[in-house]
Amino acid sequence: MNFNEIEKKWQKIWEDGHYFEAKNGGDKEKYYILVEFPYPSGAGLHVGHVRSYTAQDAIARLKRMQGYNVLYPMGWDAFGAPAEQYAIKNHIHPASAVKENIKTFKGQMKSLGFSFDWTREFSTTDPEYYKWTQWQFLQFYKHNMAYKATVPVNWCPTCKSVLSNEDAAGGVCERCGSAVIQKEKSQWMLKMASYSEDLLKGLDDTNFAEKVKLGQINWIGKSVGANVDFKIKGHDKKFTVFTTRPDTLYGATYCVLAPEHALVDEITIASQKEEVKKYKEACLLKNDLERTELNKDKTGVATGAYAINPVNGEEIPIYISDYVLSSYGTGSIMAVPAHDERDYAFAKKFNLPIKEVIKGGDITKEAYTGDGIHINSENLNGLNKEEAINKMIEWLEANHCGEKKVNYKMRDWIFSRQRFWGEPIPMIYCEKCGWVPMKEEDLPLLLPDVAEYEPTETGESPLAKITDWVNTTCPKCGAPAKRETDTMPNWAGSSWYFLRFMDPHNTKEFASMDAMKYWQKVDWYNGGMEHTARHLLYARFWVQFLYNIGLVPNKEMIWTRVSHGMVLGSNNEKMSKSKGNVVNPDDIVKEYGADTLRVYEMFMGDYEQDAPWSTDSLRGCKRFIDKVIRLKDKINDKEGYSKELESIIHKTIKKVTYDLTHMAYNTAVSSLMILANAYENNKTITKDEYHVLLVLLNPIAPHITEELNESLGYKKICETKWPEYDEAKTVDDEVTIGVQVNGKLRGEITIKTDEDEEVIKEKALNNENIKRHLENKEIVKIIVIKGKIVNIVVK
């Protein structure tokens, strides 16, 4: 039988036998393994998907054999622009495109033998699913966590859509690469910024990989400092600045307001009005990219107004400049050119005074941003940074002109998309009542079934054109009203899908509390590093909110989060059609078999690191599998483990068990290769020896191992217990250790594992080559590290 037939045979056996279907409840301990559900694109499954799905599959299969009730589900994240664009391009409805693509993906996944529980499958585009996404949005709204606001948003002129900060990173549309511009739009927002501190603290209750935690901490961007009030000369108004360095207040020589700051027009003196107006207009035309590109060359205009420094009454000029962002802090700063690089650059350009208040640098050359003793600062003189900050904050608070303040970079979540292919936002606008939520019992609000779903020229959602759908009645007063035509971003559906997997067929709730209490947290979640600041953060926010209103049992529902490296093309570049380096998993399965592909992707390198594709290495893995098959001919009529192989078998069980649960898949495979080589070097092997190799290899290469195992008359591996090892038997009686003279390897000795130290020394000293190196030398000391090495120090 060839491998394609064997693979199909076992895939059918597993499916018909319902081996991988998880039950809610029972005596077994639960274990929830999750891998990010894919976006079913037209391109089909990528070999990169295969890497992470295989890794998680290996853990799932191992944990099942260890007696856990394993949940390893799969579904589809199918709303969003790519499906819509694919549909527009191919002139089909997005729903049909998604259906088609899901079919392809699912077929590919099945051909690879992943042990997903397909009974729990769903797509975020299923009305039964998005009903609950909409329902949860209503909870956000009802708890005052969703609001509509007119905000300058990132706008992609090509896609004709609003982009989130995350999608518009670097001022470039993530999807099409066009330059993003700023546009005022009325958008639904979720109050994510108010969860900044909770999202930061919550990380302590997770076991995320350190780099993932750091990524999120960075994105949330907490900074601690103070708000300081500045009065304006000749006005009764004041403005507030945020600073992380209140200790440098005596060094402030001017202030800067963001061009959009509300006070600008009011305080600008008559002779400056024209120039200020011109500057503001110029800023509006710049997009984020241009603003940052110009970042070395500071621009700005004086307002002609003066601020009064609260600590010493000094009058300092107020400028406007776009290096101050309206969206962060208070939109205004005090400038301390002596101790801030940006302020320094601005002061140099506009010839403003630079006043040193901390010793340590040379302010004629650059701003000194380090710590040091304060000078020219009255009561702060002589203090260091930390002391001075604390003292200044005390002073500001005592004198009612400032206070301690924490700021975060993270903003509220812009939740609207002007697209067709997303969950409709279940809100209705009534002239009399304003925004009114739909009644929960009327959900789901279905997407209308129409042919016209291309984006409009005005940037409105295509839904706006469908008057039958838009026109409705107000749920509150019954008057004619209109539906919201924006849809949700595709991060919405993926923010809670892991909860739905716990109870996917529930028609009364998004998931029952019982189910969620049973499964608790996702034990092991794998996904891409690129989702650290997006999906994973949104999902945590969503869950924390649900927890706060009593709908989920834990504030964090994900315990371990790890991320895989990319599979690159053989030229070490990202796989892409244009580079012609794409490998299609279907071709590999057909030519080499699913098991070979799985073994290779686990063996190709460090799981967390990127690795280039190599068909030669893939062939090496095929050879390994062929070797395992050939070993069957060596089986003798004995039972148990032979004396020669017993130790290596126990060692391999130990190593494979450890490696598979610690993401060291490549060394798990290599230790199995070592075991197979050991079998090959033995004249014969017992049936039990062969069996244990098959069981250990099964999580990675499930089909061929089941087939070989069956031919020996054992029960199915998926019904077998994972082998256990005897620690005592992993230790050899004898070991060969190195002997060094002055740290250089000069020989080897073979000793008993528990050999007496004196005997080891004697053996080392009697080694022929060692003797040569000791001639005419005085032995200073002999260091013996049990089981590792002997080092003889000589003079």
Place this chain on the structure above:
RNA sequence: GCUUGUGUGGCGGAAUUGGUAGACGCACCAGACUCAAAAUCUGGCGAGGGUAACCUUGUGUGGGUUCAAGUCCCACCAUGAGCACCA
């Protein structure tokens, strides 16, 4: 610029706490089997020297700590990723 990861043979990569660097695999070379090829098996494989036993050198660079450093410390270089005027 900041944050973060990575630098080990011709290549992918091992080296769990500082303890025989290069496991395992690929590629390559030689040999066996074969009429021949494929497949398979055996041996070799960091560099330099030596018939050999061995010796010298070697984990991006330069210092340091240690009996002992790929691993720890300091400085630097290269490269990937993320963020990017966040006060």
